[in-house]
Amino acid sequence: MLKRTRQILAIISILMVTLLFLDFTGTVHAWFGWMAKIQFLPAVLALNAGVIIGLIVLTLIFGRIYCSVVCPLGIMQDGFAWLGKKAKKNRYSYSPAINILRYTLLAAMIAAIIAGIGSFVALLAPYSAYGRIVQSLLSPIWQWGNNLLAQWAEAHESYAFYSVDIWLKGGVTLIVALITIIVLAYLAWKNGRTYCNTVCPVGSVLGLLARVSWLRPVIDTSKCNSCGLCARNCKASCIDSKNHKIDYSRCVLCFDCIGKCHKGAISYTFRRQPSTSSDQSGEQEVDTSRRQFLGVTATIAATAAVKAQDKTVDGGLAAITDKKKPSRKTKIVPPGAESIKNLTSHCTACQLCVAVCPNGVLRPSTDIDSLMQPESSYERGYCRPECTKCSHVCPAGAIRPITKADKSSIQIGHAVWVKENCIPLTDGVECGNCARHCPAGAISMVASDPSAEGSVKIPVVNTERCIGCGACENLCPSRPFSAIYVEGHERHRII
Amino acid sequence: MKGNITRRDFLKRFGLGASLTGLALAGCDSAGNKLSGNQNSSMPAGDGKMTYRINPKTKDKVSILGYGCMRWPTKSGDSARDNEDEIDQETVNDLVDTAIAHGVNYFDTSPAYCKGRSEHATGIALSRHPRESYYIATKLSNFSPSTWSREASLAMYRNSLKELQTDYIDYMLLHGIGMGEDGMDTFNKRYIDNGVLDFLLKEREEGRIRNLGFSYHGDVKVFDYLLSQHDKYKWDFVQIQLNYVDWKHAKEVNERNTNAEYLYGELAKRGIPAVIMEPLLGGRLSNVPDHIVARLKQREPERSVASWAFRYAGTHPDVLTVLSGMTYKEHLMDNLASYSPLKPLDDEELAFLYETADLMMQYPTIPCNDCKYCMPCPYGIDIPTILLHYNKCINEGNVPASSQSENYREARRAFLVGYDRSVPKLRQANHCIGCGQCAPHCPQSIDIPGELHKIDGFVEKLKQGTLS
Structure with a gap:
């Protein structure tokens, strides 16, 4: 009963979170957006007191059920573990907690959060790791399926589906996601919740709380015959059946043991006595085939890269060269991020914003200090005035919610003109496409030769009015490098 | 079986x-x-009898359908307006005979029409009928500065009499007042400085011109001026452009035009009969978008789209006659059906037509026929596909007039999704830089960059949700 409830809740929960990352239309978020906001680490980073207190109270009462029914990465591992159990029954065994590693990593994580080193946090955080996996690996398949439906719809004169561009948003992120899923799948298949109980900082924090939780599985020593069946089915490796003890800091409340016990000796009940968990040292499961994985992932990544670019030109039309990213002195982060520092220190690199960006603007960064965190660039589209999606999905307060009106006055950067590329000067034709599309009206066209009224017109930018949306850069006819591009601002300003 | x-x-x-x-x-x-x-x-519906209007001065009984003689057919079949071919006199005779047989008695020509050949052909066809069975309208079409002299203008007038094989003109017009760079100045040079208007007034006194009036295009100042001089000149009629679109939307059709509501009102105020030209707005009120066809046909399934425009023009009581340049017999028959007799529009039908005009003027289709002369655009824009997508959406009713439109959401989706399907993103209108290299190649004289920017503006409004 308990197990069945846990399983149903877990399946619903992981489906909702997954859909959140897959949906590119923005409709799912209206329904399940809260699923991202109740994730522990994003809530901590967003200083979302309500959620944090809620989760602490939940854990103090029930133990680590968060890890079983809320955390998508935990549920995903249960999925792999379930496959492992199908292959071989009674495969687990008790192992003592590796507390040195756990708490060192937790301490490092806290230090990193305080220091604002986002990329380290991002690598270890469970929710964002899951987000990256879905966004990088599952989402292309989802979109490809959508595009098939769109083709079908087009053939039937229906507008129910529209096709979307599938492109490689970040090579490093893809590789990290691949490594994460392969390592986790391997660990979970072999040993269940190894990651959750030795690496995951959220698991460690909740574990500390769960030690004193009110409800907990308890072994009735009068009934127990020490057969060890419970320990061999514990994916958290936390049941010391010989001593009739359970390490509550690691138990994720899967309730498998309760069902397995022939004697009915285990029950989920109120605390009877203060738990006495002892620090013990043991072996750590180490992944040995990392190098091999790297080779495989690199190959897959390269294939994906080729696939993403295969949209070519049609016949009878002038060829269009793809735009290239200009080298910006300061990177651009989306409006709502407030500053590069704010983004870096709050972002868990879950890729939810990247997944919802409909304009091909956001992609994970490749810089080492902000690895996999979002940044903006305008080769594929620009930060359109009507869109504030990223700001509304962010669960970690890295991109804070803004309205369309807010957006129109947030200066995230400013446009810079590159004389050498400007079409009126190079081709001698009229243009003004930047000025025509500037939503802030920051660009005016002036005669290139001040003494000759009729000379071709070139753009001048009023940087005070420019909001850095990139319409000019994206719509500039100069290729591959635009004649006008945006320099980011470290701190966003309200104009 | x-x-x-x-x-x-x-x-x-x-x-x-x-x-x-x-x-x-x-x-x-x-x-x-x-x-x-x-x-x-x-065939003419009802009792099949042409409706007539009475000229208040001469008591002429003028058929509400007037025959515009600027589009006589040529031997190759097209109208002589667009084509150098010889006019097909036999067909002209047949058209005139049919028209007269069905009660048409007003024939409007000009020395300028059909590249100068209209009066001749019209004269031949009409002279086969008794002179009192029809009214001739012609004009003093001294547009070219070379004909601004008194001698040249009078020669043009005398030539009209000769070509039309008559010694009097029933309806004589100063042609196209308001035209020219400076409408007032041009008018003075054509008719005042050279004394031509005085001459025509004299001809009227002497009976060789039975009615004197003018046709108006362009600068409304000249129209207002001439009406202000009504006491002096005593205009017997004035020819204006009137149709259900021009009633309120003339400026949107052409910058220089004036709403027919104003023009007609000014004439009616003074009791001057109006002769109507362009009741079909150059054919644009017969060749309309599908959704407009459906809308009109739904009300009158057995009547043509054009019939609405003719009934509209005829509904105004001070209209003397409505001119239609009918090249083909089918057009003539259809118009006869609309006017034999005229079934005037009631208030509800008028409101319906004005609403139709609003719909049409919101976003008129672009006359692109996909000849691709404009291609390739050096900046990679797929011009004809964009224009055709736009037209398709207009004709399918997927260009919402406002965000309050009933089908706004569906139309918006159809427009935007269809746009991405038919035109790759990089070839869409927002990438048009307006260099204008395409425009001279367009045989339809479409202002391509202008249209593309307009479409882009519309797409932006749809995307941003800022459509009024």
Whole structure:
């Protein structure tokens, strides 16, 4: 009963979170957006007191059920573990907690959060790791399926589906996601919740709380015959059946043991006595085939890269060269991020914003200090005035919610003109496409030769009015490098 | 047997149908209509009698349908307006005969029409009928500065009399006042400084001109000026452009035009009869988007789209006659059907037509016929596909007029999704830089960059949700 409830809740929960990352239309978020906001680490980073207190109270009462029914990465591992159990029954065994590693990593994580080193946090955080996996690996398949439906719809004169561009948003992120899923799948298949109980900082924090939780599985020593069946089915490796003890800091409340016990000796009940968990040292499961994985992932990544670019030109039309990213002195982060520092220190690199960006603007960064965190660039589209999606999905307060009106006055950067590329000067034709599309009206066209009224017109930018949306850069006819591009601002300003 | 007509049956039925059609054509027998089942030769509805309007001064009984003689057919079949070919006099005669047989008695020509050949052809056709059975309208079309002298202008007038084989003109017009760079200045040079208007007034006194008026295009100042001088000149009629679009949207059709509501009102105020030109707005009120066709046909399934425009023009009580340049017999027959007799529009129908005009003017289709002369655009824009997508959406009713429109959400989706499907993103209108290299190649003289920027602006409004 308990197990069945846990399983149903877990399946619903992981489906909702997954859909959140897959949906590119923005409709799912209206329904399940809260699923991202109740994730522990994003809530901590967003200083979302309500959620944090809620989760602490939940854990103090029930133990680590968060890890079983809320955390998508935990549920995903249960999925792999379930496959492992199908292959071989009674495969687990008790192992003592590796507390040195756990708490060192937790301490490092806290230090990193305080220091604002986002990329380290991002690598270890469970929710964002899951987000990256879905966004990088599952989402292309989802979109490809959508595009098939769109083709079908087009053939039937229906507008129910529209096709979307599938492109490689970040090579490093893809590789990290691949490594994460392969390592986790391997660990979970072999040993269940190894990651959750030795690496995951959220698991460690909740574990500390769960030690004193009110409800907990308890072994009735009068009934127990020490057969060890419970320990061999514990994916958290936390049941010391010989001593009739359970390490509550690691138990994720899967309730498998309760069902397995022939004697009915285990029950989920109120605390009877203060738990006495002892620090013990043991072996750590180490992944040995990392190098091999790297080779495989690199190959897959390269294939994906080729696939993403295969949209070519049609016949009878002038060829269009793809735009290239200009080298910006300061990177651009989306409006709502407030500053590069704010983004870096709050972002868990879950890729939810990247997944919802409909304009091909956001992609994970490749810089080492902000690895996999979002940044903006305008080769594929620009930060359109009507869109504030990223700001509304962010669960970690890295991109804070803004309205369309807010957006129109947030200066995230400013446009810079590159004389050498400007079409009126190079081709001698009229243009003004930047000025025509500037939503802030920051660009005016002036005669290139001040003494000759009729000379071709070139753009001048009023940087005070420019909001850095990139319409000019994206719509500039100069290729591959635009004649006008945006320099980011470290701190966003309200104009 | 059923549905399997034998050859003899077919011939029999065909013969019957054909003879009935012939009968109908000759004798306005509306009973024939039903059996022949031929929409194009559909006969005047009702009692088949032409509606007439009375000229208040001369008491002329003028048919509400006036024959515009600027589009006589040529031997190659097109209208002589667009084509250098010889005018097909035989067909002209036939058209004139048919028109007169059905009660048309107002023929409007000009020395300028059909590249100068209209008066001649019209004269030949009309001279075959008794002079008192029709009214001739012609104009003093001294547009070219070379004809601004008194001598040249008078020669033009005398030549009209000769070509039309008559010694008097029923309706004489100063042609196209308001035209020219400076409408007032041009008017003075054409008719005042050289004394031509005084000459024409004198001709009227002496009876060689029975009615004197002017046709107006362009600068409204000249129109207002001439009406202010009504006491002096005593205009017998004025020719204006009037149709259900120009009533309120003239400026949107052409910067220089004036709303017909104003023009007609000014004339009616003074009791001056109006002769109507462009009742179909150069054909744009007969060749309309599908959704407009559906809208009009739904109300009157058996009447043509054009019939609405003719009924509209005729509904105004101070209209003397409505001119239509009919190149083909079908047009003539259709117009006869609309006016024999005229069934004036009631208030509800008028409101319906004004609403239709609003719909049409919101986003008129672009006259692109996909010839691709503009291509390739050096910046990679797929010009014809963009224009055709836009037209398609207009014709399918997927260009919402406002965000309050009933089908706004569906239309918006169809427009935007369809846009991405038909035109790759990088070839869409927002990438048009307006260099203008395409425009000179367009045989339809479409202002391509202008249209693309307009479409882009519309797309932006749809995307941003800022459509009013």
